[in-house]
Amino acid sequence: MQAPQSKEEKQLETSLDDLLQRVRELKQGISSFIYKLENDYQNISWPNMMEHFGVLSSGLSTTKRLLKAEKMPLLRNYVLFPILLSPDRDPHLEKLTEGRVLAFNHEVVPDYLRTKPEPEVEEKVQLLSVKASSITPEVAQKQLTALNKITSNILDIINASSDEWDKDSNQKNVVPSTSSPQDTLTLISAITKGSKLRRPDPTSMQQCPPMGPTQQQQMQQQQQLQPQKPMPVVGRVPSTIKTNIKAAATSHPYQRP
Amino acid sequence: METTSLAPSLKNIAPQQEYLLQASILDANRDVLLHRLRGLCDNAESNFETFADYEAVYVLSFLESSAVQQSQAVSFRVRHALDDPEAPDHIRYIGQAELGDRARPTLVRACLDVACSSNVREFLQEMGFKLDYDCVMKGYFFHKGRMKVTVYKIFRLLQPGKTDSSNWEPLSMSHLVELSVVAPLGQEQIGEDMKNFAEQLKPLVVLEKFDHRRLHN
């Protein structure tokens, strides 16, 4: 009797130790997180915070796993029975609980040793489960579809308006087309190179028939084949025109980029 | 021989550079820009300063103008204020625009302004200059420190030589906006200042350094 019992006890002891270890770690994690939140909240960043939560949740899940582990005896089979309730302060208990529980008295015992929810809560749960079971599957299905429908409708509305809103704000950014790059180009070239301001030289009329400025521009855009049609060069005297034309026809000296 | 008392004033012509940023604005949005400029620039309390100038560009080039020498042609811009008969005429020489590297915030070109008597047109023609083109510029003028902002419209003259306003034809539906500073060579700090100033006019106008080589005549 002694041996198996001791074996069982031993197992229980070790598993309890393990459990305690885990819980302690978890507790430490929580307290350090709380400490950080309280004293170092300026430096805490969101990823940092998430990291802490991750640590805590992993701690919880390992504890859970430990409880479900095979080696773990069924703790449920053990009964904790309070032998003595005393209203006096218990320094040993106080030390064990790090000052959280000062005495093992009537007040704290129901909270600490509870294995079932409170009766009122139990009642409410009961009520709800009864109500749920009273609904037929068809009705439930109907309600489900109705709910789905409503939700999807709302979703649609929200999406539509958010689209519109996006478009609006986009438009706002687009609207101030307060200047036209075409005009800028026209004006600057007029002021620096005199294009469209220069009067056609009466002597070189035949070579470059006078045309309206806009027309001329269109021509330039359309006739990409011969964009380098020489403009009348001011400062030339009629006698030199012929040679000029020749030069332009054979190879134009400045190729534009 | 060089000991005359005039010598210093003649020899020390510091080369002046013009730092330039350009853009344009549609006529409809002009007033918005003007009011913003008025707030940004000096003398906000006074009214807009306007100007109306007649500019004629004269070119001196060789008779045997082969294309290579064409690049050596010298052009002088002669300006004459139409709204202020008292103001002297003006010769302006503008050098080839340098873009510089990408880091340089503005266009830089040599620039020389010389006030002169009103017979300058005939005088230049007698020197061998030929009229290249002319136009009228009318618009508004602002200054902030040594930065100068002009917002003006360019007009073609329908008939040569007549400068009254019935003879004008606007070149486009936009005003040209220029931000410029004329300063001695090598003051790169100005470019930064201009860039900062231009930044404040966005997105109304986006003042840029325009590559003049990109322009075709």
Added chain:
Amino acid sequence: MGVSCVYMYPVPEGRSGAHVVEVLQKQVETIGGVKMGSFVVDCESYLSIMLSVSKTLQILHNTEYPASCFAVLDSGATLVADTLFNGLLSHLKAYYQARKGSKIESKGNRYQLADFVIKIGSVTLSGSFKGILVEVEYCPSVIASECWNLMKELLQSLIGNIAESPPPSLKMKMDEIYTPAMTMLQYLEHFNNFRKAAAVSQPPR
């Protein structure tokens, strides 16, 4: 600004220019002139190159108008501009080039006598003395024909019969409003004469 007349004062044979200038200065001081600084008028010639017709551009400066520059063409057309005009010329190097050794200047003392300004300048062409120019300006008047007789009276007391008639370049413009450019044209005329004389005595190489 007023009407100016510029005359060449001959240097008699055997007398040094400096001495004649000194005598003239004494004379001005005797009639009450007060020395008010000095003056320089200089002139440089630019010749056109590669233009079909050869042209000469004369650039003059005058300390009386220190911020101005006078450009004169062969026809007498005169452009008055800022001194920065010299900067423009440097951009015209390919078309107009300064003729070497053409720099001529008149330099000397400036005297004030009531509303008159009297300038006695000795002319030097590329460093060597060529002659004496006397300028008398009557500041209050702007019409040469109005004050010519009055100026003649002063001029004759100073330089005698040389000032019998108004300077030739002024004769045509006696009734116009006088401008500083007219003074410069008178100087230019004298400078050209000096240059010609120099060219004759010293045949070109």
Added chain:
Amino acid sequence: MNKDTTQAELIFQSIHLIQKLRHDVGQVFKDLSDGISEYIEEPAEKDENDGGSNKDVSKDKAATQDQKDTTGPSHEKSEEHHEKHRAILKTLKKSLETISHDFSDLEKTGANIGPVQMFSNIDNLSLDPVDKNTVTHSQLLQSYKWTNKMHELSDQAVTILGQNTLKRTQSPKFTNVKKLKGNTLSAWVAPQQTVDQCLSVLNQDHPGSNFTWSRPLGGCAALQIEIGKTLKAVVVLRGLTIEWVKIKGFDETFKTDDGQIDIWSSSRYQVFQKLTHHAEAASLHYYAPTKPDLAIKSFVMWLHGFSNLFSVPCQKCGKYLQNNMPPTWRDYRNRKPFHDVCRM
């Protein structure tokens, strides 16, 4: 006025009564302090001090009686003592009566004095306890000095102006108002239309010169005259009276840098500084308050005589220059040119 004098009299009277009252009260106190012992010597003093009023006389009588009593035999001492007491009481009573009488007199006169009128805040000055803090006193002193000076100078000016026959300011002191009234007023209160009309007529009469005028300050016209291409003049007119003249060269300007008209600055040329002096003199010479338009007409005509300032020799010496100056004087009658030193 009359009321004031009676008031003053009343105040004087009441002051007198107050003095009397004080004296009487003082007497009573003195009597009391002397007591019985010294009583004897007292009346003599009193006799010397006041003997005028009726009551005093009666008191004196009592006193002399007392004196007699004291000189009486000594066996009657106790009775004498009694007597003394009675006498003292009597005199006391008497003097108290005078006091009450005088007091009622004073009250009566006092009731007649009306309250003094407060003329101005000056009266309150005396109430200001910190007169050291206010500078009023020194200022008052200063202004008093200045008014005195001004008074003196204006007196002198009146005497000097009185001797002068050339009068520009119309005042009843200098001229006969009745004679000039209608015309003088129109000389400097001429309506703007009249002035404008007069000036445009002048402009037409002198084709060689150019007249422009403006009213920078409203009423007075600042007239600018360009005579030929010789000179420019600015003439300030009050109505049609010439108030101010300045002459400058043709190449000078009467404009300040900001475009305002500048009537103060002088020409930089000696000739025109001299001309300004002459023109000022001429504006006085041609002054005619009765015919203001004629005055300005003749002044402008005289000024127009300077159109040949540089081109005409002096009538007397035949020269153009004298002291390096052209003939800067024009005769008032025939407008002939003279040098400053050549006119008589």
